[in-house]
Amino acid sequence: MTKLPNPIDEESTRLEKLKKLQSINLNPFPSWSGQTGAKRYLTQDLLTDFERLSQREERVTIAGRLKTIRAHGGSTFAHLEDASGQLQIYLKKDSVGDESYYLFQDTIDIGDFVYAEGTLTVTKRGEKTLLVQHWKFLVKALLPPPEKFHGLQDVEPRYRKRYLDLIANTESRRIADGRITLIKALREFFDAENFKEVETPILQPLYGGAAARPFKTHHHALDTDLYLRIAPELYLKRLLIGGFEKVYEIARCFRNEGIDHAHNPEFTQIEFYWAYANYEDLMVLTEKLFQYLLPRMGLSMQIEYQGVKIDFMPPFPRKTFRELLIEYGKIDIEEYPDAHALLHKAQTMHIEVTEHDGKGKILDELYKTLVRPHIVQPLFMINHPVELSPLAKRVESDPRYTERMQLLVAGGFELCNAFSELNDPLDQETRFKEQERLLEAGDEEAQRYDADFITALKHGMPPAAGLGMGIDRLTALLMNAPNLKEVILFPTLRPLA
Known part of the structure; x- marks a missing residue:
């Protein structure tokens, strides 16, 4: 049986990375600022306008949560997700510099939020990608997202922790x-x-x-x-x-x-x-x-x-209340003008009503039991x-x-x-x-x-x-x-x- 990673161990590892960031005076929870001047795009907008932006080599920025990370020597691929969708980002040492590249490798985890700036390109595999020239931390996540382990499929945790479900x-x-x-x-x-x-x-x-x-x-x-x-x-x-x-x-x-x-x-x-x-x-x-x-x-x-x-x-x-009870319940309510007679009829049909119920309550239970389930x-x-x-x-x-x-x-x-x-x-x-x-x-x-x-x-x-x-x-x-x-x-x- 495959042993799942321990979330407690994962949090400890992430806390160590947090301390490393703080030790080099890098704030892992900075305020948002667009000081570079490049326009922040939603990923879906970038994909929609990809051809024009890539041809012009226009510098663009995106921000969001990292969903995947794959490192290959001097290059790293990741998928960044925002409210509109996902886009692959691509970091190379010769694009961001050695210090920035290794900072990414040593401190970034799935679930972290980052800001990435660069130009658009297409990889050899044909995937639309942002070639990163500058990036910065926005949020260091101290707990992993659910898909890092076994997803979030059980109903009760999904409702109690809707943020993870989303x-x-x-x-x-x-x-x-x-x-x-x-x-x-x-x-x-x-x-x-x-x-x-x-x-x-x-x-x-x-x-x-x-x-x-x-x-x-x-x-x-x-x-x-x-x-x-x-x-x-x-x-x-x-x-x-x-x-x-x-x-x-x-x-x-x-x-x-x-x-x-x-x-x-x-x-x-x-x-x-x-x-x-x-x-x-x-x-x-x-x-x-x-x-x-x-x-x-x-x-x-x-x-x-x-x-x-x-x-x-x-x-x-359109059908009347009376017509529907006749059709599905074989009961004509006009034959039972008072609550006592209607109660007796309902009880013979095994409708859950009592002698304390008024005529309206009895009528409602007849409808809910005999009619409502049949209307598609x-x-x-x-x-x-x-x-x-x-x-x-x-x-x-x-x-x-x-x-x-x-x-x-x-x-x-x-x-x-x-x-x-x-x-x-x-x-x-x-x-x-x-x-x-x-x-x-x-x-x-x-x-x-x-x-x-x-x-x-x-x-x-x-x-x-x-x-x-x-x-x-x-x-x-x-x-x-x-x-x-x-x-x-x-x-x-x-x-x-």
């Missing part, structure tokens, strides 16, 4: 860059649609806007309990009341719930609200959004997620029962249901949740009181009664529609990542003992 795995960097592009594209789209980006409180005296258990904290100066927001919804609606007509927020939200492949307690979502629109308008805008996002991210309208082809070419089919291609599920939607307008032709839609895809992704917003303060007050009753009965996910929001509604909120979309889930889907921990740079993990 060094070792190009796929992790691809996903991180994809998320950045996605958020930028979302802003581009909503700005172009004349929505205004706003900010609302993260610390709130009352949590609301979603069914979830909150995180609670205490503000000492005010001597009051506050909650980390579970959604920005009620504050964004206050802005509609105040006169804004199109607003959006890219919001960090927090829910004190379980962690799995599709849930993280701290997550990012975009919510937007649109006055003088309804949920029909939202479905059209959502289809338009995907027509913009996918090409913007370099994707076609047909993507692959975990081996399954998914077609985002609109229009997406994009589908708008519409017209949810009112018990599931305390903030949505009722369907005028049948007030048992609401003008609500969710975009479902890939056997479990709920990409967005949206509805025509309830703006009747009396109806909203009745629904809040029902939520309070459920909270007192033990439902920790029930919403709170927000008297200030009711007062705000009494001043009048224009007819409007609103939508929330989880950016983590959307990133996972578009980047073909199997779980949210792959797309959140620093996911929530249990602390090590």
Whole structure:
């Protein structure tokens, strides 16, 4: 069996090299400066403009981390990596001088950061290369990068030490860059649609806007309990009341719930609200959004997620909540008008519900168990029962249901949740009181009664529609990542003992 190098021994060796640098008054951690006057390039820009720069023998500089080092007598080859890619550098004694060359050989390790200046050339093997004429230390790395030993493939260390994961795995960097592009594209789209980006409180005296258990904290100066927001919804609606007509927020939200492949307690979502629109308008805008996002991210309208082809070419089919339960669960919810009858039916179908659960909770579990796993291609599920939607307008032709839609895809992704917003303060007050009753009965996910929001509604909120979309889930889907921990740079993990 091959014995792997000992990282502790490696650190000791590197510390000795650090001391050697200090002994000759060479700072191994200098401030950045471009005192030579040569322009610093990204490696990808050099490769793109290689022919012109090499023909003109223009002096250029690059800076980054050394990924490989190969010494051959009086010459040394190395690969230097920056944020854009890699480029080979080539040091010769007769180009940099004996002292500089042997300093490189004696003190440099893989993982160190260096600054290199020179001209571009092509080696005998045909590799584009920087012929170094001057170099300097930028950072002496005291620990080796993971690939120096056995790479970084185990999932848990990758999440706990994301900095090493990003060094070792190009796929992790691809996903991180994809998320950045996605958020930028979302802003581009909503700005172009004349929505205004706003900010609302993260610390709130009352949590609301979603069914979830909150995180609670205490503000000492005010001597009051506050909650980390579970959604920005009620504050964004206050802005509609105040006169804004199109607003959006890219919001960090927090829910004190379980962690799995599709849930993280701290997550990012975009919510937007649109006055003088309804949920029909939202479905059209959502289809338009995907027509913009996918090409913007370099994707076609047909993507692959975990081996399954998914077609985002609109229009997406629409089916009601009731129709889907009939189709996949063989249950017509209109035959079970009260919670007791529905509970009995759900229990006979081995759905995990209890007598303490309200009708909304039972309906939700029926949907999650019987319907959601079967939806693969994009589908708008519409017209949810009112018990599931305390903030949505009722369907005028049948007030048992609401003008609500969710975009479902890939056997479990709920990409967005949206509805025509309830703006009747009396109806909203009745629904809040029902939520309070459920909270007192033990439902920790029930919403709170927000008297200030009711007062705000009494001043009048224009007819409007609103939508929330989880950016983590959307990133996972578009980047073909199997779980949210792959797309959140620093996911929530249990602390090590």
